[in-house]
């Protein structure tokens with residue numbers, strides 16, 4: 459059976475004076491090497507996305523992190539300078555993909571910006587510059603040069619017993635993760651269940667209530683150490699299994715969900 463395919467919404471980047479639709483290699487590598495799936499990077503358009511046409515052709519959705527933030531207008535807030543930088547094309551591409559993947563029961567793994575998009579897509583809100591709030595740690599990307607140091611595993615999160623995330627990670631309780639974010643979930647969307655938190659109360663993982671398939675988001679970056687860190691590896695493996703099962707069902711019924 460050919461490797462199943464997951465959709466990965468791109469970021470808009472300016473490189474060498476041109477506009478690029480780009481995704482970091484760490485996501486594609488983790489998908490291939492650990493989840494054993496191929497990745498189709500989906501161009502980011504502010505208009506004209508054919509969401510269902512994309513989803514008809516894939517077996518899962520992987521939503522990556524990004525240095526950009528979801529535009530506050532998408533969760534009923536006025537944008538301030540501190541809320542940027544923005545990527546409206548990514549927002550317009552990713553949020554509908556997330557909603558329709560959940561509707562159609564297509565496996566979904568949302569990472570960092572991805573969990574924030576998942577929350578907004580389902581009606582929740584975000585908080586900016588969380589480190590400025592009393593009692594909240596500094597979850598931001600460490601100010602270092604080496605990416606391995608940026609993505610160093612350095613913070614405990616606490617995974618709820620009996621949660622989807624505990625099932626996928628293969629453990630509950632304290633898990634050590636990395637942390638590279640300035641925003642976080644403020645009001646959790648009605649259809650999301652908080653499944654892991656940091657010691658300061660920051661939401662670190664959610665699952666979609668009554669989801670038809672694998673549908674979780676994590677604030678940390680399991681993709682970065684997916685080949686070597688056991689919980690990261692387990693999460694990507696579980697995502698790959700869900701994607702393969704979806705693809706197999708689709709092949710038998712010859713109908714996308």
Ligand SMILES: N[C@@H](CCC(=O)NCCCC(=O)O)C(=O)O
Nearest residue numbers: 523524525526570571639640641
């Ligand atoms: N911009 C959001 C989401 C953070 C995120 O996805 N970080 C990973 C990429 C880090 C980088 O390349 O800067 C937030 O800050 O909360």
